[in-house]
Amino acid sequence: REYYKEPAALPKIEWASLKEDLARRDFTINTLAISLNPNEFGLLIDLFGGIKDLKERKIKVLHNFSFIEDPTRILRAIRYATKLGFVIEDDTIDLMRNTMKTGLFTDSRNTRMKEEFFTILRDKTITIPALRILKSLDGFKCIHRKLKYTERTEKLIKEAEKLMRKMEREVVLFERDKIILFLLISELNDFERKEVIKRWSMKENFINKESYYSDKQNELKETEEAYSIYRILEPLTLEEIVYLYAKGDKEIKNKIEKYLFELRKRKLHIGGKDLLKLGMKPSPEFSRILRIVRRYVIEGKLKTKKDELNFVKTLLEKGERHVFEKTT
Structure with missing residues (x-):
């Protein structure tokens, strides 16, 4: 069985009877066991009403200190309820709220909390319903004490979902959980967002300052040229591009879709070796020439290696070296 030496600590394991072992499970629906004993093989063992709660589609804890022992169970309860279409039993909801008040749920040392939360964000079928439940529990303090889940935040996530669905159809790989977290913390100021990054042990370049993305939006609005759109968006990660899309107007969205599903697919076919075969000597001019050729490729003027x-x-x-000078 598992036991906890202190609240929110990792569980310890020791020998125990079957009943003692099952009594340590998170929810009643997870206490069901099947006998492997040859004399009783296949016998379903239900010591805590798991079958009843399973039939009633109910998430219910086994004891009052369940969430105190492991606050991560709060997120797991939300995930199970939204994924399985179950309801969280009233007393269990009350225990979740009481645990929120203890501060254990906001313990930044709890890496399992982060992983459980990201598991929710990765699952497109449950993200918004799960976030709504978390909001009803005042649970966004697990990310930052000032974070609020508003109608605007949910609208941004829904906008991002539209683009992510298109990206999935085009087999464009991205980190969904990072995008949703981008949007959740977008209403925080730059300092507060850095606090989130530090608490959750993320890379410092996880997300830039909001002014950086505002500048990118303004740059996109000022151009209609394919290559300019490409140059503005190419340095960004896919996650940042979806973030820009969610926050942008129709014009911004159209240009981002043009980049993702058209311009980004236009690849350069030649390289340095090809320039050598043309009789050119290795020099810094190589990269400049290839950059110029790439521009013509992006603009759709050159379609093949030939x-x-x-x-x-x-x-x-x-x-005509002046053409090189002119188009850089």
């Missing part, structure tokens, strides 16, 4: 090679050959034969 097109790209012919473009470079023509420029070299005519000695």
